[in-house]
Amino acid sequence: MRIFLGGLFHETNDFSPVPTGRASFEAMSWRPRLQRDVPPSVNLLGYGGALARARGLGLDVVAGPYAAAIPSARAGAPVWAELVDELLGELRAALPVDAVYLFLHGAMSTEGVDDCEGEILARVRELIGPDVPLGSSMDLHGTVTTKMLSSADFVVACKEYPHVDLEAESARVVDLLLAQANARIRPVSAAVRVPMLLIGPTTSGPLQSFVTRLRACESGPGMLSASAFHGFFGADHPDAGAAVVVTTDGDPALARRIAMELAQDLANSALAQGNVGMDLRTALEAADAHPGTVILADRADNSGGGAGGDSTLVLAELLRRNVRNATLGMMWDPVAADFCALAGEGSRLRLRLGGKVGPMSGPPLDVDAHVLAVREDVRQAAFGRGEANMPIGRSAAVRVGGVDVVIGSIRHQVFSRHVFEEHGIELANKKLVVVKSTQHFYEAFAPLGKVIYCDVPGTVTSDFSALPYARLPRPMWPIDPTPPVPAFIHGG
Numbered sequence: 302m303r304i305f306l307g308g309l310f311h312e313t314n315d316f317s318p319v320p321t322g323r324a325s326f327e328a329m330s331w332r333p334r335l336q337r338d339v340p341p342s343v344n345l346l347g348y349g350g351a352l353a354r355a356r357g358l359g360l361d362v363v364a365g366p367y368a369a370a371i372p373s374a375r376a377g378a379p380v381w382a383e384l385v386d387e388l389l390g391e392l393r394a395a396l397p398v399d400a401v402y403l404f405l406h407g408a409m410s411t412e413g414v415d416d417c418e419g420e421i422l423a424r425v426r427e428l429i430g431p432d433v434p435l436g437s438s439m440d441l442h443g444t445v446t447t448k449m450l451s452s453a454d455f456v457v458a459c460k461e462y463p464h465v466d467l468e469a470e471s472a473r474v475v476d477l478l479l480a481q482a483n484a485r486i487r488p489v490s491a492a493v494r495v496p497m498l499l500i501g502p503t504t505s506g507p508l509q510s511f512v513t514r515l516r517a518c519e520s521g522p523g524m525l526s527a528s529a530f531h532g533f534f535g536a537d538h539p540d541a542g543a544a545v546v547v548t549t550d551g552d553p554a555l556a557r558r559i560a561m562e563l564a565q566d567l568a569n570s571a572l573a574q575g576n577v578g579m580d581l582r583t584a585l586e587a588a589d590a591h592p593g594t595v596i597l598a599d600r601a602d603n604s605g606g607g608a609g610g611d612s613t614l615v616l617a618e619l620l621r622r623n624v625r626n627a628t629l630g631m632m633w634d635p636v637a638a639d640f641c642a643l644a645g646e647g648s649r650l651r652l653r654l655g656g657k658v659g660p661m662s663g664p665p666l667d668v669d670a671h672v673l674a675v676r677e678d679v680r681q682a683a684f685g686r687g688e689a690n691m692p693i694g695r696s697a698a699v700r701v702g703g704v705d706v707v708i709g710s711i712r713h714q715v716f717s718r719h720v721f722e723e724h725g726i727e728l729a730n731k732k733l734v735v736v737k738s739t740q741h742f743y744e745a746f747a748p749l750g751k752v753i754y755c756d757v758p759g760t761v762t763s764d765f766s767a768l769p770y771a772r773l774p775r776p777m778w779p780i781d782p783t784p785p786v787p788a789f790i791h792g793g
């Protein structure tokens with residue numbers, strides 16, 4: 302069997318102050334036709350999981366292009382045209398194939414195109430014809446659309462937030478495509494929209510138990526796949542919202558029944574979980590009251606949701622309170638990192654820190670900084686697992702009052718302890734560790750102490766009612782408090 306693999310991955314936040322261009326994708330792309338090896342800084346995520354499985358099964362693999370960018374605003378129409386032409390051009394050159402697998406985000410939008418994944422899948426379907434199996438694995442923060450489902454045989458989300466199962470779910474899609482290509486299964490899908498936007502972790506509480514039920518459901522008789530998409534709060538367009546997609550082996554009634562049951566369950570679980578965050582004052586008081594190390598997640602400034610990564614709101618409050626024995630990472634401020642490198646390790650300087658990307662970053666802080674470390678080569682591990690291959694660029698650690706602040710030059714959320722430890726910061730000895738991340742820090746940091754999610758104003762605010770939506774369908778929970786009413790968008 303000959304299978305084509307490709308990937309185009311961008312979580313687009315309509316409220317992000319960070320623009321997206323061709324260069325945003327260049328840093329995290331792989332063109333197997335031109336480069337034999339994956340560049341060391343590229344993390345293939347789901348594409349990697351699918352590639353390993355396809356090669357492991359001994360399939361005739363055509364590795365197509367992979368391009369990913371850190372979450373940010375919509376790219377312009379020319380960038381989109383170039384990216385999609387490259388992907389489709391390589392697929393066209395690879396034809397005929399027996400199956401196509403694509404690693405996509407699910408919440409990619411560009412200038413003039415709300416549903417990029419739907420557009421890609423529709424154009425791939427046009428190229429390969431109606432009978433060639435086509436499947437995609439996506440981030441659970443994707444926005445599922447009718448267009449995606451009417452083009453692909455499998456639209457599958459990872460189940461966990463943090464997304465520690467992206468590789469495994471992607472490998473499973475390859476298995477399903479192989480089974481379909483060999484006529485062993487006949488996929489039939491149903492999908493239900495749940496008009497809600499979730500940002501809740503699956504590591505505890507009602508959403509964790511929901512995932513357990515979701516997995517049990519998926520392994521039931523006649524079932525091929527069950528996915529719960531949480532939707533993306535930064536997608537300001539008419540398709541936005543959560544969704545459940547269920548694929549069965551030739552049984553549309555089963556697909557419909559399970560999809561609706563899971564949709565109700567997802568809605569109830571999310572309502573029961575509510576917002577897991579606290580306002581900053583309450584969070585710092587709770588941190589104070591805890592005897593050991595506290596990991597404080599500054600969710601609002603998560604670059605992984607499209608934020609600038611240079612908000613000063615939490616740091617300013619720590620300095621105002623004269624908090625001691627704390628550390629905070631990672632402030633995206635290439636100029637400050639350059640200044641620290643210029644001054645050198647051990648030096649002291651007046652430093653203007655953060656607050657530069659936009660109004661949601663707060664004002665810059667002018668501080669007395671003691672340069673603890675300067676590095677050019679620090680890398681972190683995606684989701685806190687596996688090889689540390691994601692560079693943070695020129696970086697520095699500075700002591701400001703009682704807070705050791707890590708400054709990076711490549712905009713990223715904090716995934717792994719390398720961000721701190723590679724600068725000589727001993728996390729186990731710290732009372733307070735502030736990470737600019739919503740949830741992907743969890744695997745690496747939760748073992749250190751108590752996790753507290755904190756909410757301040759910012760691009761990745763948990764208070765969605767503060768965002769200037771213009772095209773979001775309403776009602777939408779939790780902006781509108783009425784419980785969401787699930788409705789079929791496919792196969793109903």
Ligand SMILES: [Zn+2]
Pocket residue numbers: 440441442464
């Ligand atoms: Zn996600």
